Amino acid sequence: MHLQHHTADEILAHLPPALAHRLRDDDPGTAADGHGGLARRSFLKLATASGFALGAYPMLAQAQDGKAAPAAAGLKAFQQPAAFVKIARDGVVTVTVNRLEFGQGVHTGLAMVLAEELDADWSRVRAVHGDANMAYADPAFGMHITGGSTSMKHSYAQYRELGARTRAMLVAAAAKKWGVPASSLATARSVVIGPGGRRLGYGALADAAMQMPVPEQVVLKDPKRFKLIGQPVTRLDAQAKSSGKQDFGIDVRLPGLLTAVLAHPPVFGSKLAALDDSAARAVPGVKAVLRVPLHDGGEGVAVVAEGYWAAKQGRDALKPQWDDSGREKVDSAKQLASYRELARKTGHVKHDADMAPLAGAPNRISAEFVFPYLAHAPMEPLNCTVQITGQGADAKAQLWVGTQMPGTDAGAAARVLGIKPENVTMQVQMAGGGFGRRAILSSDYVVEACSVARAAQAAGLSAPVRTLWSREDDVRGGYYRPMHVHRAEIGFDAQGNVLAWDHVIVGQSIMAGTFFEPMMVKNGVDDTAVEGMGEPYKVPMRLSAHHPKHNVPVLWWRSVGSTHTGYVMETLIDDIARATKQDPVAYRMKLMDDKAVRHRAALQLAVDKSGYGKKTLEAGRAWGVAVHESFSTVVAYVVEASVVDGTPKLHQVTAGVHCNLAVNPKSVEAQMQGGALMGLSMCLPGAAITLKDGVVEQGNFNDFVVPRITDMPAIAVHIVPSADAPTGVGEPGVPPLAPAFANAIASLTGKPLRELPFKLG
Structure with a gap:
């Protein structure tokens, strides 16, 4: 189905939030600079000219009501079962997954989705990677990509339909063999069941089934009949990875x-x-x-x-x-000084609220935040x-x-x-x-x-x-999470009502110079650098950004801009609550926008499960709270922390997660655990990348710190029940951890932490 067959809103619903927001706002003549922006009708032309074809996949199987999903006249490559499902004669079902498996569990999750509609015997399901064939492109982006926590979000509908189409073809083959109507047949555990109890395994039918016409319309299961989706399933690669047999x-x-x-x-x-x-x-x-x-x-x-x-x-x-x-020889100390100077000036404006009330506000917070370059440092170089x-x-x-x-x-x-x-x-x-x-x-x-x-x-x-690459090559090899400086001037009254919030962000643009720049950089502001600012609170904010250029390659880092914006928002909200002597949870609930239903649900779940406000903490411990949405998923953390011999220590983390339908709760739990640990890594002294005379000063885990097993807190993950189409969980677990931890330490010391990694001195 071609792009023009859908409304603009339908198409935008399948894009990442920042990109969708960018395109929704782009109406010629309305941009703040008076020149307009990239019109939505220009998006396809731009995407094609930039070297990839945008493919908006049919809005199929989105609803959870089991109704027939209308198909396009002529199925696309990503809708064809032959590219995704192989059934051997022994009944083993191999699902080709269109995403890289690198720890997030997508090989299991998407295989579960397809197997659910296929009625496959899960014990005989396997998963393999796709390749550069266009059948394996992201069906929303039209390009090959694993990122932005979009794997399940963008391919949930696709893989349900692939499973349903394959099942229909198997049933059609059995009906032809037996000479009975397809409507008289049923399926269960990789077997087609006919009148009188006749049975044919999928393996025996596979060759004939693949010769049957591919149905353009399929009826999807009522969620009440799900046997796999929503169940905690052990990952397909768990045994190989835990035993050291997995090849990389x-x-x-x-x-x-x-x-x-x-x-x-x-x-x-x-x-x-x-x-x-x-x-x-x-x-x-x-x-x-x-x-x-x-x-x-x-x-x-x-x-x-x-x-x-x-x-x-x-x-x-x-x-x-x-x-x-x-070549510019970047020096981190000089760079920080220049960023601090820039942060005192209004940059390119993203949001432009009235700042007049700031001067007369009865209460003020002036805050500067510093975030260093960060290396990705995956375990496999x-x-x-x-x-x-x-x-x-x-x-x-x-x-x-x-x-x-x-x-x-x-x-x-x-x-x-x-x-x-x-x-x-x-x-x-x-x-x-x-x-x-x-x-x-x-x-x-x-x-x-x-x-x-x-x-x-x-x-x-x-x-x-x-x-x-060696470990040193990896740590020194560039493409870091950009260094950022934030400066905030906030005026508020005795009740904590924010009267004006003037906010400046300084940091390199990730999107500048890439084919995403025309879509993601508007009025001089890289959307990835400011994503999450202000949300989900009712605050009048003037938000601006400077994007200086430096000879340091930068790239997205797990959860992208939310790595710093989530920290700034959630620690400043706590600061206001503390200044006005309000409970930080109650204050957040009061300040949240009326549309922040999922935020409230995630936060309340974390609060309830943690015992916040009811349980007596051990001496020397304090609560810390943070909630943040990234990649369409909301994660709230309630933590217990202390300061031991002058060092912050995280003891307990309780997560409330709103990712809509949790396809595999085990994977959601694992991603929150991993995300929390990566969020903790931003807090530990030694977790920064610094440069002197243009040379990266760190090289291995002796001078670029990552958390050890002794740093890992106890983590309990709780998921808000939902039947809505799933959102992503690969990245959203990262952003709220550091601010929740920081808020707990600030409660103990009375001093807010404005820099990552933490510095208590």
Whole structure:
């Protein structure tokens, strides 16, 4: 179904909140700068011109009422069961999942959704990755992407329909074989059941079923009949991962495989001035030392060897001299000083409320917040294996890589290798984390791996090459969560009514320079930098932003802008409650917008389950509360914390989660646990990335701190019941943790924490 077959509001309902908001607001002639914005009718043209086709999938199976979902005249690739379901003769059902599995449980969740409508025997269901085929593009975005907590949100309807279509084809095949009406047949646990108790397993029917016409319309189950959806199901990959048997991209083994390790320039974008590689070439196992171009115009040196250790030893033996002339050498201390200066001036305006009441407000809060660069630091460092075969027009390439954007990365590989795009095959691998680092529009590590493979081939090495980053490469390799400074001036009365809130944010734009810029940067403000500000409270806010440019690559980091905006909003709300001697929960409930029904439900659930206000805490402990919506899901945390020997300590976390229908409550629980732990990581001293003379100062877990098992609090996760179509849970668990923790510490010390990581001194 084409884009124009739907109303604008229907289409916008399937886009990320910031993007949908951006397009809703864009009506020519209404922009604050007087020039108008990107009209909604221009969106498709822009998207196509930017290098990807926007595909708005049919608004099918959205409702939970089991009614027939109207299909398009001619199904799209992402609606065809053949691309997603394989049923072996032994009855094993293999579901192809259109998202990268890197810890969030999507292989289990989407397989559950399809299996539910298929009436499959769950004990015989398996899941595998898709590839760069357009059938596996996000059905709302029309591009390959795992991110923005959209996997379940965007593919829930899709996978229900895929399961229902497959089931209908199996039933049609059985009806034809038995010569009975399809309406007389039923299904259960991968078996078609006919009159008189006749039974045929799906495995016996699979070949015939795939020859049946694909139905354009299907009737979906009444949710009351769900057997899988909504149940706590153990993940399909749990046994392999917990036993150490799961292979990841880093584990790829191919005949004759060589491993490459790169020396990257210490200052981003620098080039080689000179190189002494004699010692590197003398290392046993080293096959070649290659100068290769990098994605940012810089240059690196690849040492290709028989195994990682030889390659690393060879790299350590290199004696490069770098030319960093013309490259900015960022210094974190100087950068912070400049950000603080900018924060005192109104930037590009996002919201422009009347600030006149600020001068006469009986109570004032002036606050400055500092947030550092953050590395993604997934447990599996970046890696990509490339095999080139053939020559000239017949050349082909295969890539083995854990990528959140296989289509984008395949296109980048084709350009670097000089190979036709149709001759590039992506073998998407299980990934050991990513948090956004494997979804990068520059395809930096894939470009790097392809540059190495091409140079190796030119040097006479015909073997596949695995380019592997060390932990130090990963921490120093750029694409950080941007550094930010916030400045707030808030006026309020004795009852806590906010009279005026003047807020300035300073930080690099993630979207500037990408094909998302025309959609996501409006009037000079990157929507990802300000998302969540003001929400869900009734506060008159003037919100503006500055986006200085620096020679530090930046990228989304799990929960994107909410990593800092959620902290600022929820600690300042607590500050006002404290200043006006109000209970922070009651104050939030009073200040929330009338539409914040889900916020209230999540917060109340967390409060009720935690015993807040009723349970007597241990001596030296205090409550902390925060609630925040990101990616259409609301998470509230009520925590218990203390200060032990001058160090903040988090003891107990109770979560209230409103993600609409929880497809797999176990996955929701796991994502909240992981999100809370990642939120805690922002609070720990040593969790910052800093630069001196353009060089990143951190390199490994000895100087870039992540939480250890001893830091992990007890976490109880509670889900607000809902039958509405699910929203995402991959990221929303991160933002409220740090402010809830900070609010508890402020209760104990009387001093608000304005900087992450925490500084009590």
